[in-house]
Amino acid sequence: MTRAFNFCAGPAALPEAVLQKAQAEMLDYEGRGLSVMEMSHRSDEVVAIAEKAEQDLRDLLCVPDGYKVLFLQGGASTQFAMAPMNLTSNNHTADYVNTGQWSTKAIKEAAHYCNVNVVATSQGDNFSSVPAFDSWRLSKEADYLHYCPNETIGGVEFDFIPEVDVPLVADFSSSILSQPLDVGRFGLIYAGAQKNIGPAGLTVVIVREALLGNAIPATPSMLDYKTHADAGSMYNTPPTYAWYLSGLVFQWLKEQGGLEAIARLNQAKSDKLYHYIDNSGFYSNPVAVNNRSRMNVPFTLADAALDKEFLQQAEERRLLNLKGHRSVGGMRASLYNAVPMAAVDALIEFMQDFAQRRG
Ligand SMILES: *Cc1c(COP(=O)(O)O)cnc(C)c1O
Numbered sequence: 196m197t198r199a200f201n202f203c204a205g206p207a208a209l210p211e212a213v214l215q216k217a218q219a220e221m222l223d224y225e226g227r228g229l230s231v232m233e234m235s236h237r238s239d240e241v242v243a244i245a246e247k248a249e250q251d252l253r254d255l256l257c258v259p260d261g262y263k264v265l266f267l268q269g270g271a272s273t274q275f276a277m278a279p280m281n282l283t284s285n286n287h288t289a290d291y292v293n294t295g296q297w298s299t300k301a302i303k304e305a306a307h308y309c310n311v312n313v314v315a316t317s318q319g320d321n322f323s324s325v326p327a328f329d330s331w332r333l334s335k336e337a338d339y340l341h342y343c344p345n346e347t348i349g350g351v352e353f354d355f356i357p358e359v360d361v362p363l364v365a366d367f368s369s370s371i372l373s374q375p376l377d378v379g380r381f382g383l384i385y386a387g388a389q390k391n392i393g394p395a396g397l398t399v400v401i402v403r404e405a406l407l408g409n410a411i412p413a414t415p416s417m418l419d420y421k422t423h424a425d426a427g428s429m430y431n432t433p434p435t436y437a438w439y440l441s442g443l444v445f446q447w448l449k450e451q452g453g454l455e456a457i458a459r460l461n462q463a464k465s466d467k468l469y470h471y472i473d474n475s476g477f478y479s480n481p482v483a484v485n486n487r488s489r490m491n492v493p494f495t496l497a498d499a500a501l502d503k504e505f506l507q508q509a510e511e512r513r514l515l516n517l518k519g520h521r522s523v524g525g526m527r528a529s530l531y532n533a534v535p536m537a538a539v540d541a542l543i544e545f546m547q548d549f550a551q552r553r554g
Pocket of ligand 1: 272273
């Protein structure tokens with residue numbers, strides 16, 4: 196068996212060592228005669244797995260006291276509604292920055308629950324940059340400011356954390372755990388697991404405790420952070436197997452040297468690919484240099500008529516899932532934590548070869 200290199204934006208590559216451990220434990224977890232999948236979420240085994248995963252995640256991100264870490268379902272898309280439902284009881288207003296398709300979706304959803312003030316947008320340059328912070332028109336009465344630190348589709352990443360007086364809310368779906376993060380600057384962080392955490396079906400939420408218990412009156416129990424915070428994310432049946440697998444990824448990350456080490460590797464991977472693209476004379480990336488994503492690298496070929504052939508030949512070399520998002524076309528290579536440098540090297544080698552033959 197040889198594993199392919201997987202550049203999928205999500206569900207994305209998982210560390211091979213994690214899959215092997217899961218495989219070894221699949222039928223008989225630690226001599227219990229059961230798979231983790233078959234165990235009660237109230238069992239000692241699953242509670243221990245859940246607690247260890249939470250502690251490892253807290254260790255990796257150095258989560259300060261006063262924060263709840265929640266393991267939920269519904270994906271980041273459910274957070275687009277949960278954030279405004281839970282946080283806008285005071286002034287019914289939220290500030291949003293629009294840097295691409297995920298921000299746009301978050302804005303649209305929030306507008307069902309509160310007044311949304313778009314403080315800045317990069318729509319004018321086709322979402323290829325982050326609007327300069329000093330141009331943002333912040334409202335005085337906002338209950339929070341929301342932004343998307345890494346726009347997975349456009350490949351646009353913030354190179355700063357906004358400095359605001361209101362709670363900061365961030366959709367970290369595609370860049371959480373890619374580098375150290377000062378969690379204390381945020382009121383609420385959320386991330387769908389299937390990019391840089393684990394398998395699909397799990398959503399990680401990190402929320403400041405002081406923000407809990409103030410949801411708008413019609414909020415369903417399942418969409419109230421306090422419900423899950425009070426119940427240790429076991430108010431109802433959580434996605435136990437996804438939680439377990441994510442825990443294995445957290446252990447793997449610790450073994451890699453934690454977030455500083457993985458950040459150095461992520462920087463080196465994306466630097467190498469952007470450097471090649473910029474000097475190729477055949478491929479290009481439209482994003483402002485300071486805002487280029489380390490996780491998602493979109494690129495186009497000099498002639499879009501060659502896209503199909505490029506993808507077909509890439510697949511033959513077992514370089515998978517390089518097709519850009521259906522809304523933007525072109526290519527996209529996602530370089531999450533579990534994508535090794537060898538994958539980037541193999542991709543560049545193929546791109547070089549293709550450009551020589553077809554350029
Ligand atoms: C993938 C993604 C989403 C949507 O996540 P789901 O878990 O599918 O709801 C939202 N925001 C960002 C930044 C993403 O990358």
